[in-house]
Amino acid sequence: MTSKNIKAPYECMELKEYKLSDFVPEFSEFRQSDDLSRFGCENIENNLIRLEKRGKIHFENRIGICPSCKSHHTVKNGTYERKLIFLRIGEQICTIQKYKCKKCGKVFYSDLSSLVYSNSNITLPVINCIENLYQIYGAGLHKIRFDLKQQHNIEISHQSIENILLKSKYEFNYENRTYSGYYLFDSLWVKIKGKWNYLLALFDVKLNTLVSVKLVESEDSKTIYQFLHESLRNQEKISIGTDLKHEYREAIDKLKVKQHFCKFHVKQNINKRFRDYFDKNQLEKEEFNELIDLKRHIFKILDAKNLNDAKNLRNLLLDKKYSKNNFTIKIVDKFIIPYFQKLTTHLENTNIPSTNNKIENIFQKIFPKHIKRTMKIEQGLLRRFMLKLNHWNIKNKKEKNHTSF
Template identity: 40%
Template sequence: MNSKKCVELAGLFLGSIRKIAYKIKKDTGISVSRQTIENWILGYEIPKKEVKNLYSGYYIFDVGWIKLNGFWNYRFALFDSKQNIIVADEIYSKENSTNIQKFLEESTRNQKKIAITSDLDEKYKPIIEGLEFTHQWCLFHVFKNINKKIKEYIRDNELSDDELENIRQEKLEIFSLFNSKSFKEARTRMDEILNQIKDYSKVIQSIIMDSLMPYFKTYFSYLLDENIERTSNKLENQFQKTFPKSIKRIMKIKKGAMSRINIRIEILNQIKVFDS
């Protein structure tokens, strides 16, 4: 069992070092110490690639969590949504504006800057737009947030069955805006709602006036450019493939975690090339 094969196994079999050693012993009959396996993984180097003019300019940005030696850290990732590849991947001890700015700025330097899709974290918007990207909010998170606000309103107020049904119908009307065929259609339909805004329930009025209207373009940028991703699902799927929940809590050091992630990404990229 050489180091290359062990590193490949670490990428394919996302378990602890102890379990990898057990797997090697079971499959080959060869005993390899856990320290040796760890040294091989830590020694992994990302293959150098030519990145000039490589990326499409359409990205998804997301932050996942990872526990290193008992402390929570954050995995920043930028994903090219047209080429379906991870552009940049790094672990930070804090998810603050300084680290987000640094990560996105360095990851997109000398690259096309068109659009970034992200979740609703309020820190992201000024940074993304400050780097001259169009910003699109993930619609999955948008719907989830609207549902949350409505659920909290219903919980905190005594409402009749008719009032509850009205809120449900109004919510469906808001959600239907996202099925518009064009930005102009969505804007026209929103104007029609605004002309009758006083007839809507308080919670729907709040959602429209405090969120949808001030940030209308951030909700509907995908209608201006069909290449913009509506959701961050593609990147979230990559998170699960490259670093599933089952091993998020067993990493000890940053270098070991990033090595495991990079090995997995490289294997997935090789599979993608083979399949194409």
């Protein structure tokens, strides 16, 4: 029999205070809650025990239960070695207890399912750590890799980290809660395998939280309607803010909910139409001034402090003397007048925001442009986005709770 030196079990952990149990086999049952939390293993099953045997980490079940016949009449039957990657101590060769069922004769291994996926050697706490680094710091793969090496003595490839993020089990948490009735809706264009897709998002203005998110292939009004209809089933529906896309308008009208156009988008749109018209037409100074005056009047309506002012300004616009042509008719008679209500809902009800800034800020924060361009895989895209949204939602709720005290 060869004699082996019994090494200190955690050579790489300088801060650890050694206990007698770390050196004596069978003494160091992995039970104390501080031990569990040190390795991020709080969720490990009670029946899974971690021991130190000759400097090696050993896993066995408190009670070996036969997976075939569920019998508890089992005996230990040798061990096998398995490489596992842990928080703080990195890669370790572990021994895993094997058992034999006395009833049916089957040989089986200790159940490690609460610690590691069967097809992986990266333990679940490490996977959680990677997901958190990604969510909380928005850390890229290189940063995550660096951090794992620095903090946990873990060396795993970029590809493994990427795979973990892509396979992340996280689903957007559609809490069963009551929403306020005041929403913003927007979509984000993302290119997946060379094809444009749309990430639809609905946001609750009063609760400051995302209601739902969905990746779809088309932005037609039927798809939008389905998304809104499903997201707001059995919820209060008072108003939804959007930009000017007619698909959104058709969907929200069908939903029979008040729609308000984002003031920022409206102004941007009107500015662009005037600019294009000036660019394409050689105007007499008189006509040019008249149009500038018309634009100012329209902006006054949009910026009105209350609904009465807005209505008076609209009536003045109807009486206003300006040359009617295709351009002015399109703006005044086909947009400002018929959609007056959608342009001024925020004046009727102070719960309704005048712009869609809030939801656009979330998109910008979570999904900067450079990330959008590099997204290739549908599942990965959604997983990553959900991870970040999840963090945004948690952080936001915390901040909100904090300020309410």
